[in-house]
Amino acid sequence: MARTSGTTPTRPSSPPDPPRAYDDAATERWAPEPDKRPGRTAFQRDRARVLHSAALRRLAGKTQVVTPGSHSTAWDTTPRTRLTHSLECAQVGRELGAALGCDPDLVETACLAHDMGHPPFGHNGERVLAEFAADCGGFEGNAQSLRLLTRIEPKRFVPSPDGDGLVSVGLNLTRAALDAATKYPWTRGAHPTRPGSAKFGVYEDDLPVFDWARSGAPVGRTCFEAQVMDWSDDVAYSVHDFEDGLHAGHITPAALTSAAERSAVWDVALGRYVPQDTDSAELSAALDRLLAQPWWPHGYDGTAVAQARLKDATSQLIGRFCEAAETATRRAYGTGPLTRYAAELVVPRAARHECAVLKAVAHRYVMQRAEQQALRADQRIVLAELAGTLAARAPEGLDPQFRALFETAADDRARKRVVVDQIASLTDTAARSLHARLTGRPTT
Structure with missing residues (x-):
């Protein structure tokens, strides 16, 4: 809100026009x-x-x-x-x-x-x-x-x-x-x-x-709109990461019927994406429900017809997850407008498990590939070296916006935060380019 030095501007009052249910x-x-x-x-x-x-x-x-x-x-x-x-x-x-x-x-x-x-x-x-x-x-x-x-x-x-x-x-x-x-x-x-x-x-x-x-908000509780955003985020990335993995050939639908492959997927899900009280039987039931749907992309082979079927499956999954949350929330709170702190988004446990299975499948077959693990290791080296070099040589390497903040920062802690802000703003390509310029070593 303020400059990196911690100075906070005095906030004037303002009476904007409220839209609909919002005060x-x-x-x-x-x-x-x-x-x-x-x-x-x-x-x-x-x-x-x-x-x-x-x-x-x-x-x-x-x-x-x-x-x-x-x-x-x-x-x-x-x-x-x-x-x-x-x-x-x-x-x-x-x-x-x-x-x-x-x-x-x-x-x-x-x-x-x-x-x-x-x-x-x-x-x-x-x-x-x-x-x-x-x-x-x-x-x-x-x-x-x-x-x-x-x-x-x-x-x-x-x-x-x-x-x-x-x-x-x-x-x-x-x-x-x-x-x-x-x-x-x-x-x-x-x-x-x-x-x-x-x-x-x-x-x-x-x-x-x-x-x-957060004025007036219950401590530690997210507003209803943030809960909708959070579930939409889960839905979008679980479904689309699965779609991308299948489209790229990294995920083979037939493999999801193998007991050994399913066990590997459950290990990922249980370690990352589901509550501790979840067991593999629940995850297996969730995947079986999806596999039983008439629109599930069995036998995907990359042809135009298969791509269309995959896109339909993507739409069906998004609709399935959103409808589950909408129905359960309406059942709990009725038909009126739900805003701010008047309600909690209700997502059925079964829907969360189905969503988690898709996340785990994408992680297992896309993120755990050897080439991706090697790439991530290289990325960590590049970013760690960039951060250390930039911190040692700043304000050299800083964009004008961050250079000005660095030069007016109150102490070393604030100056380091400016360096972090600069790095966080970079794209993948810009990070590699700045790393090469400051270290003199080209990156792959």
Whole structure:
């Protein structure tokens, strides 16, 4: 919210127009501003700001699961990126949210923004930066998204509290939009039920805007729109990663009937994607339910007809998972509009298991391939070397925006955070290019 030095601007009050079921507090912005085009809702403005942001465009060059350009087969040349995933997540979330009574622009904004803070090389890069930033507040892609939305992405500036210059307030989104984009509403190590979890949604020096966005919210609880966004994210990436893996030839449907292969998939799911009280019998039943569907892509061979059937299966899976959540939630809360903290999204256990099985299948057959493991190892080396070199030589290597923040930072901790912000903003290609320029060693 403030400069990296920790200075927080004084927030003026603002009385924006509330759209539909959302009150003045939900549509308030940190810094008040007039609408250039009267007649739009506050959430339509939020959606436009995220959609037109440079940070969203940069997701086109960031790894989703498989690194773009790292493939060898004709079917494998256009995998999904963080950008295409975010767009698909937004489509799923907008329709599911609207069906449940949420403002569709608000949910779409949250879906578009949810991955904006992720660094180059996907979760692989996230782990490297978490280790590098351990002594300056850590790193987490969701916390970085909040930081980007409220501080880094240049859209609105306000006078600093001391009157000495201007300070960025990022995209200056509404309170409800920031809250809806927050998957993990707690600081590092403060998970409400799993204190050792690496997941968190805010850095300590971003607490002023976080506390403002969460004003009146139950501690540790996500708003309904954020829950819709979170399930839409799970649905989109589980289904589409499976689709990409099958299309690329890495996943063979027939293998999912093998007892040994199924056991390997259960090991992945139980270790990563399902609650501890899940057993392999539940996962086996979930996969069997999917295999029994008439639209399941048995015998996929890459022909045009098979591709059409696969696309239909993708649509069927998304519809299946969304309908399960919508039906269960309506059964619990009735037919009225569900917004903010008036409800919890209900996702049936069976649907979560089916979704988890798809995630595990993609992980087993795509991410665990030897060539991908070797690539990820190389990515970790590149990013770790880049972080160390950039920290030692900064402000050399910093973009003008981050150079200015580095030069005005209050201490070494704040300066290191600027370095982290710079690296997190890079695409995969830009990270390799900057690494080569600073180290003098070309990367593959």
